[in-house]
Amino acid sequence: MVQVREARFEDAEQIANIHIESWKSTYKDLIDEQDMSNITLENRIALWETILKSPVNGQIALVIENDEGELVGFISGGKERTKNYNYDGEIYAVYLLDSYQRKGYGSKLLQRFGEEMKNSGYESLLVWILTRNPSTDFYRKFGAAPVEAEEVTIGQGTYEETAYGWEDLSELLNQF
Template identity: 40%
Template sequence: MNIRKAAKEDASGIAKVQVRSWQETYQGLVSKDYLDSLKMEDRKPLWERSLSESGDTSPVFVAVNPDGEIVGFASFGKERSGEFKAESELYAIYILKKYQRDKLGLKLLKAGLDELIKKKYDSMLVWVLKENDSRKFYESLQPEKAGEEAVEIAGREYIEVAYIWKDLKMLYHTIVEKRLADR
């Protein structure tokens, strides 16, 4: 599996992964009608714009399988709310279900941390739905819980949990030395 920085030409692949991941991950959590309404064609222009305008300030990394298909991505940037003592934010990691549990999340996170550390960021925040089992991935990396917030998706209220890592170099070390070293 190849991990690389995304380019504008990757917008379709990223949009496809985002929509399919939502449909796979949130099945049974979010209404079927809402999940069925998600379309790659709606997300593609947003990713084209994002990759064109903010590639340096908000890097996106993709996981590409041997057939050249994007099967996962991670998006990073400056912490958006200003409410937490975090300089950067992991906006999203999405991986197609077939490729989960293969350390792709860790590899994408490592690529983003490389970039954030080079840009002199020391801390990072991530938001995750409390009911999403994928939050255990983040919890396994021992963040501090920073808060909770209600969000509405398809007319239903959900709780999002904010986690923060105050030392990105330590997180990087944990990923590289302990988690990725376990083969």
């Protein structure tokens, strides 16, 4: 049975693997190869061990398991980091293995994450996406509106990111 649950410390390596595999497949046509090569398994494991051991900014991390109980995706977020926008919550990362995309797994993750954020007192939600990323359609489908675009540096390259948001988190939750 497909299950969304809180991420645990022992999930760090699997989350790191999903992060790298999904990151590379999602961005292979959007980010130069040299800029993508900066991401390593070792630094992603260290990152996720740190996040899961001592979350900061009220960070929430959830994973989704397939029918066999294997991790196939994750989502994490917490307080909006820039404080430049009128949003209190932010999705920091959401990744699914390719073979689980467009099968409802992302929707389940987003729904549970929205519920967790609402239960934690958040009222609005922002997510940054590379502007050319086709996944923007996923967020638009659930009512996210474009907020702002800005340049971001990845490796040696500069890319445009667009923030999408739900001014009222209830608007997102009403989609499910």
